Amino acid sequence: xxxxxxxxxxxxxxxxDGWQLLLYRDRPRDAPAAVPxxxxxxxxxxxxxxxxxxxxxxxxxxxxxxxxVWSLELRGGPHSQHATDPAGVRMSDKLTQDIPAAxxxxxxxxxxxxxxxxxxxxxxxxxxxxxLITPTxxxxxxxxxxxxxxxxKGTLPLIIRNQLGERIARSLTRVPLKLLSxxxxxxxxxxxxxxxxxxxxxxxxxxxxxxxxxxxxxxxSELEELVRWITTADFAALLPEGTKRYHTRLPIPTLMMVGxxxxxxxxxxxxxxxxxxGAAHTTLHVIGxxxxxxxxxxxxxxxxxxxxxxxxxxxxxxxLTHARINPPQPREARRQVRSRLxxxxxxxxx
Numbered sequence: 001x002x003x004x005x006x007x008x009x010x011x012x013x014x015x016x017d018g019w020q021l022l023l024y025r026d027r028p029r030d031a032p033a034a035v036p037x038x039x040x041x042x043x044x045x046x047x048x049x050x051x052x053x054x055x056x057x058x059x060x061x062x063x064x065x066x067x068x069v070w071s072l073e074l075r076g077g078p079h080s081q082h083a084t085d086p087a088g089v090r091m092s093d094k095l096t097q098d099i100p101a102a103x104x105x106x107x108x109x110x111x112x113x114x115x116x117x118x119x120x121x122x123x124x125x126x127x128x129x130x131x132l133i134t135p136t137x138x139x140x141x142x143x144x145x146x147x148x149x150x151x152x153k154g155t156l157p158l159i160i161r162n163q164l165g166e167r168i169a170r171s172l173t174r175v176p177l178k179l180l181s182x183x184x185x186x187x188x189x190x191x192x193x194x195x196x197x198x199x200x201x202x203x204x205x206x207x208x209x210x211x212x213x214x215x216x217x218x219x220x221s222e223l224e225e226l227v228r229w230i231t232t233a234d235f236a237a238l239l240p241e242g243t244k245r246y247h248t249r250l251p252i253p254t255l256m257m258v259g260x261x262x263x264x265x266x267x268x269x270x271x272x273x274x275x276x277x278g279a280a281h282t283t284l285h286v287i288g289x290x291x292x293x294x295x296x297x298x299x300x301x302x303x304x305x306x307x308x309x310x311x312x313x314x315x316x317x318x319x320l321t322h323a324r325i326n327p328p329q330p331r332e333a334r335r336q337v338r339s340r341l342x343x344x345x346x347x348x349x350x
Contacts, residue, residue, distance in 0.1 A: 004028045004029060004030060004031065005028070005029045005030075006026060006027060006028055006029060006063050006064075007025075007026075007027055007028070007029040008024070008025065008026050009024075009025045010022055010023070010024055010025075011023040011024075011025060011105065011109070013072070013098075013101050013102055013105045014101070015075070015097040015098055015101045016097060016101065017093065017097050018082055018083050018084065019075045019080060019081070019082050019097070019098070020080065020081045020082070020083075021072060021073055021074065021075060021077075021080050021098060021101070021102070022047075022072075022073045022077070022079045022080065023070055023071070023072050023073070023102055023105065023106070024047055024070065024071045024072075024073075025068070025069070025070050025109075026059060026060075026063045026069040026070075026071070027063060027067070027068040027069060028063065028064075028066055031066050033068070033110065033111070033112070034066055034067050034068050035067070035068070035112060035114060035115060035116055035140060035320075036067070036068040036069070036070055036106050036107075036110050036112055036115045036116070037062055037067050037068065037069050037070065037115065037116045037117065037118060037320060038070050038071075038072065038102060038103065038106060038115055038116070038117040038118070039058070039059060039062075039069065039070065039071040039072070039117075039118050039119075039123075040071075040072055040074070040099070040117065040118070040119040040120070040123030040124070040126065040127055041071070041072075041073075041074070041120060041121075041123050042119075042120045042121025042122040042123045042124075042146075043091075043121065043122040043218065043222070043226070044177050044215060044216055044217075044218045045120070045121070045123075045214055045215065045216060046073060046077055046078065046213070046214055046215070046216050047071035047072065047073050047077075048213045048214050049120065049210070049214045049300075049303050049304070050069075050071050050120075050303065052206065052209060052210055052213075052214060052303055052304035053206050053209075053303070053304035053305060053306065053308060053309075054203065054205075054206065054306070055306075055308065055309030055313075056309070057303060057304065057308065057313075058118065058303065058308065058312070058313050058316055059071060061309065061313035061314070061316070061317060062118075062313075062316070062317060062320075065317045065321075067317075067320070068110060070102070070106050072098065072099075072102045074094045074098050074123075075089050075093065075094060075097075075098055076089035076216065076217065076218070076219055076222070077216050078178060078216060078217075088173075088219050088220065088221030088222070089219040089221055089222050090219075090221050090222055090225060091122065091126065091222045091225050091226070091238050092225060092238055092239055092240045094126055095126045095129055095130060095133075095238065095239070096240055096243075099126060099127070099130050100130075103115065103138060103139075107138060113138065114138050114139070114140040115138060115139060115140065116139065116140050116141045116142070116143075116320045117139050117141075117142050117143070118142075118143040118144075118145070118316060118320075119142075119143070119144050119145070119147060120144075120145045120146060120147070120302070120303060121145070121146050121147060121264075121265060121299070122147070123147070124143075124144030124145055124146065124147025125144075125147045125148070125149065125235070125238070126238075127139075127142055127144065127147075128142070128144055128147060128149065128250070128254075128273075128277065129149075129235060129238060129239065131247065131250055131251060131252060131254075132245055132246070132247045132248075132250070132277065133239065133243055133244065133245055133246060133247075134246065135246045137251070137252065139252055140252065140253075141252060141253045141254070141255075141319065141320050141323055142250070142252055142253070142254040142255070143254070143255045143257065143316050143319055143320065144254065144255070144256050144257065145257045145258070145302050145303070146257070146258050146259065146262055146264070146265040146270070146299050146302065147256070147258075147265065147270065147273075148258075148265050148266075148269035148270045148272065148273045149235045149273045149276065149277065150229075150233040150234070150235065150269060150272070150273070151229075151230055151233075151264075151265065151269055152266050152268065152269050153230065153233070169220050169223035169224040169226070169227050170220060170224050171220065172219070172220030172223060173219070173220055174217055174218075174219050174220070175217060175218045175219070175220070175223075176217055177215055177216065177217050177218055178215050178216055178217050179217075181211045181212070181215040182211065182212045182215070184211070185207075185208045185211035185212045186208065188207075188211065193207065194263070194298070195262075195263050195264040195298065195299055196210075196264070196298055196299045196300035196301075197298055197300055197301055197305075198259075198261060198295060198296065198297060198298045198301050198305065200295065201295050201297070201298075201301045201305040201306050201307065202300075202301060202304070202305060202306070203306060206304050206305075206306075209304070210300060210304055214304075225237055225238055248277070249277055249278065249279040249282075250277050250278060250279050250281075250282050251279075252281070253281040253282070253319075253323040254278070254279075254281070254282045254283070255282075255283050255285060255315070255316075255319040255325065256270055256273065256274050256278070256282065256283070256284045256285070257270075257285050257286075257287055257302065257312075257315065257316075258270040258271075258284075258285075258286055258287065258302075259286075259287050259288065259296065259297030259298045259299060259301060259302050260286050260287060260288025260289070260290065260291075260293075260296035260297060261288065261296040261297065261298045262297070262298050262299045262302075263298070263299075264299045265299060267286045267288075270284065271284060271286075281323065283319075283324075283325065285315065285325060287302060287311070287312060287315075293307070293311050294307055294311065295307060295311075297312070314326070
């Protein structure tokens with residue numbers, strides 16, 4: 001059964017400190033008003049990550065589920081601008097400036113008084129911190145994907161987990177990852193990106209699409225915060241000095257997801273985050289064979305891998321609708337869903 005036509009628009013959000021950020025909206029053209037969903041990408045990524053892979057990604061699944069989907073490009077992204085060309089981009093400003101500005105804009109445009117949110121990697125970390133430092137957030141439900149509040153140091157190169165790494169980051173201005181990634185996309189084999197892609201899940205065309213369209217530049221100022229966060233294992237490194245924490249536990253229903261084979265933001269580190277700030281309405285779900293899935297996912301497979309349309313996206317939709325996740329479908333049911341998705345994959349990209 002074909003899905004209703006979708007209306008896609010681009011909006012500009014102005015932050016209090018002068019950044020102009022792009023916010024993309026994707027919704028069924030004639031659907032009744034629904035609780036909007038904010039999608040937040042990770043470090044060195046773009047909003048395109050929500051629409052990757054051959055089934056259209058989580059953004060498509062949410063829009064076809066009738067949701068009003070908004071994906072934000074954080075400061076420093078390819079299309080963001082600042083009137084005076086600031087000295088740097090900081091994750092702490094993304095947290096305290098970009099996210100509140102986007103939430104306020106979405107609520108004003110939709111006339112709603114609440115919204116849901118989904119964040120991948122650092123996007124999920126920032127959304128988690130937002131709920132902890134905001135007295136009363138308008139967020140209703142939250143999904144984080146590969147988003148721990150501390151990383152396992154042993155999984156990271158030594159250069160980015162000591163004071164030398166912090167000094168190197170401080171000396172940098174802007175790292176042109178977008179240009180480098182696009183130019184090298186045809187040369188980098190999937191086996192060299194094992195933190196992000198499971199070779200049996202990621203098509204070569206999907207990896208190339210990711211490297212070409214889903215990568216953004218990074219700034220030394222945010223890398224400095226990142227290294228300090230890794231070194232201290234304290235998420236206070238991502239907060240402006242003096243920030244008050246209003247909640248010790250997540251105050252809203254939250255689903256924490258992570259790929260079973262994610263070696264960047266590991267299942268253990270996300271599990272430790274769940275133990276540290278989770279509450280009775282917080283659920284941890286490891287996306288892998290032990291949970292009934294067909295594959296053990298890695299860091300970016302959860303967004304663009306070949307099975308997300310039938311294995312990952314339904315978990316997100318279920319949680320944002322009912323604050324629960326249904327068990328993974330039997331293999332034959334997954335095949336039927338996948339067949340329907342593949343049959344309309346060209347429409348997804350329209």
